[in-house]
Amino acid sequence: MSDNLRTYTKAVYGFDHVVRLVPDDAWDDASPCEGWTARDVLGHVVAVQRYLLSLVEGTAPTMDPFTDPGQHAGDDPAATWAETRDALLEALDQAGVLQRVVQSFWGEMPIDSTLSNNLADTTVHSWDLARATGVDERLDQGVAERALAQITPAVEHMRAGGMLGPAADAVDDSASARLLALSGREV
Secondary structure (H helix, E strand, O other): OOHHHHHHHHHHHHHHHHHHHOOHHHOOOEOOOOOOEHHHHHHHHHHHHHHHHHHHHOOOOOOOOOOOHHHHHOOOHHHHHHHHHHHHHHHHOOOOHHHOEEEEOOEEEEHHHHHHHOHHHHHHHHHHHHHHHOOOOOOOHHHHHHHHHHHHHHHHHHHHOOOOOOOOOOOOOOHHHHHHHHOOOOO
16 A cells, blocks of 8 residues: 555545534535535535546546536435445555556546545545534544645645635644645634
8 A cells, every 4th residue: 555545545534534424414504615515515525536536447537526516416425425435445456556647637647646636635625524514623634734745836726726715824733724724714
């Protein structure tokens, strides 16, 4: 197992922890992502994970993670997430898959590197989903530190593309507080 896969798996299970805590009647609650509900946040994360799955499987992506993301959550968002999580982690658990070079959003790179590039999205959206639904919003500090290192060099490009809002003030010096502030989350 690579260090990227190990950290990515922790991020996936951090998101999973939040999903399992979401009350059934909270999926339509507003999230910190402008114009998105909790269902939209989960749908976006599902679409991104399925995009990664398409890279692993060598198939065409079937979902746009930004256009009407709530549609990707399905009728039972927690079940949709669990199915997506399991399919991707199973696909990643194959000999040689991490070294396979693919064309991704970020250019041509090994699948192992695409996992690292997804840390910030999965981690920050874990917090978004938790904040939207009033459940435990603590983030794994090791994952947050890695996500912060991944996102920092690209933050201005991401802001220019509309993926992030202006930086906020960090509430403390923890990795999670700095990651959330850098990504524009008011904690």
